[in-house]
Amino acid sequence: MRKQLIASGAVVVFVCGILAPVLRAVESYDWSGEFVALDEGTQSVTVKARLLDETAMADAKQFKAGDRVLLVWSGMTFTEAIRRVLPPTGQVKAGEELLLPAELVSTDTASHYLTFRARIPADDMAGLKSLKAGEWVTAAAMRASRDERAIVSIRPYTVRSAKALS
DSSP states (O other), X not given: OHHHHHHHHHHHHHHHXXXXXXXXXXXXXXXXXXXEEEETTTTEEEEEEEEOSHHHHHHHTTOOTTOEEEEEEOSSSEESEEEEEEOTTOOOOTTOOOEEEEEEEEEETTTTEEEEEEEOOGGGHHHXXXXXXXXXXXXXXXXXXXXXXXXXXXXXXXXXXXXXXX
């Protein structure tokens, strides 16, 4: 009986080890943007990301620097473009789960870019300290979350991390 329990426990641990990354992928999504600044005091990062189209541009024009916004990213599991910019309590369409609450820093309508600030995990601060403005970051955020701590990890963008996401 004891051997059966140990064997069953080993199977559970093995299966959980295999399924954990899959479950995390379903619960989160990855986005990339251009690093602007790191603020250790507020535990936040400022990032510049592309606005997907004219709808996103029109949305962004409704807000001013310092406003809290809800970013709706394009894509399914990985993205680098913002589809919508809404008020924090804004209504999203069915299927729009790639949400990120943030603070609007600026909008560059000529270049189709939006700069925003978002909270990041304390554990990831050290990994971003060596970044220079203009380098890229990749973050994982919880799907359909309006929580200001939606970002669960953030790291410098590398070709290797991009291939792992494909």
